[in-house]
Amino acid sequence: MKIGVLALQGAFIEHRKILEGIGVKTFEIRQKKDLLKNMNGIILPGGESTTIGKLLRDLDMFEDLRYKIIEGLPAFGTCAGLILLAKNVEKGQSHLGIMDITAKRNAYGRQLGSFFTEAEFKGIGKIPMTFIRAPYITTTGKEVEILSEVEGHIVAAKEKNILVTSFHPELTQSNSVHKYFIESFINKK
Numbered sequence: 001m002k003i004g005v006l007a008l009q010g011a012f013i014e015h016r017k018i019l020e021g022i023g024v025k026t027f028e029i030r031q032k033k034d035l036l037k038n039m040n041g042i043i044l045p046g047g048e049s050t051t052i053g054k055l056l057r058d059l060d061m062f063e064d065l066r067y068k069i070i071e072g073l074p075a076f077g078t079c080a081g082l083i084l085l086a087k088n089v090e091k092g093q094s095h096l097g098i099m100d101i102t103a104k105r106n107a108y109g110r111q112l113g114s115f116f117t118e119a120e121f122k123g124i125g126k127i128p129m130t131f132i133r134a135p136y137i138t139t140t141g142k143e144v145e146i147l148s149e150v151e152g153h154i155v156a157a158k159e160k161n162i163l164v165t166s167f168h169p170e171l172t173q174s175n176s177v178h179k180y181f182i183e184s185f186i187n188k189k
């Protein structure tokens with residue numbers, strides 16, 4: 001079992017730490033050739049979606065990454081990663097455009113947009129959630145299953161091989177969402 005963590009910008013080290021902590025090997029994806037390595041899944045971390053999207057294009061990784069996920073590679077996007085995976089971005093540019101959701105960027109406001117809460121996550125239970133200038137999901141396609149809502153806004157969902165959260169599970173003490181990704185998206189295959 002090996003998980004690739006997109007490491008162009010943002011909070012990728014934290015994802016590696018959580019995964020290594022539950023005994024899952026990881027490696028960083030920094031250039032096009034890293035996408036050729038064997039991996040059982042991929043993480044698209046939080047950070048700045050515009051920057052990561054631009055780097056993916058500049059480094060000529062965009063199409064290969066997109067194709068791998070469309071082909072079925074299990075993918076977990078957090079925060080900016082959710083925005084990168086979304087088919088639609090409200091009043092903004094979409095990037096990989098794979099998952100049938102609309103993401104609203106900086107949905108909680110630019111300055112006051114960081115907060116911590118605890119909420120139910122379907123299939124896991126109540127978990128801690130850290131939001132940092134987070135998006136939320138405003139529309140979902142037929143195949144999308146909603147996994148968590150906070151104050152009436154969708155903050156986690158899945159569609160086929162893709163899991164997204166608008167919060168940062170890698171920045172909390174809980175590894176439950178990473179375990180869920182490994183168990184429900186990779187091991188069961």
Ligand code: GLN
Binds near residue numbers: 081
């Ligand atoms: N606001 C950022 C964006 O639009 C996402 C923030 C995050 O990943 N913590 O890309």
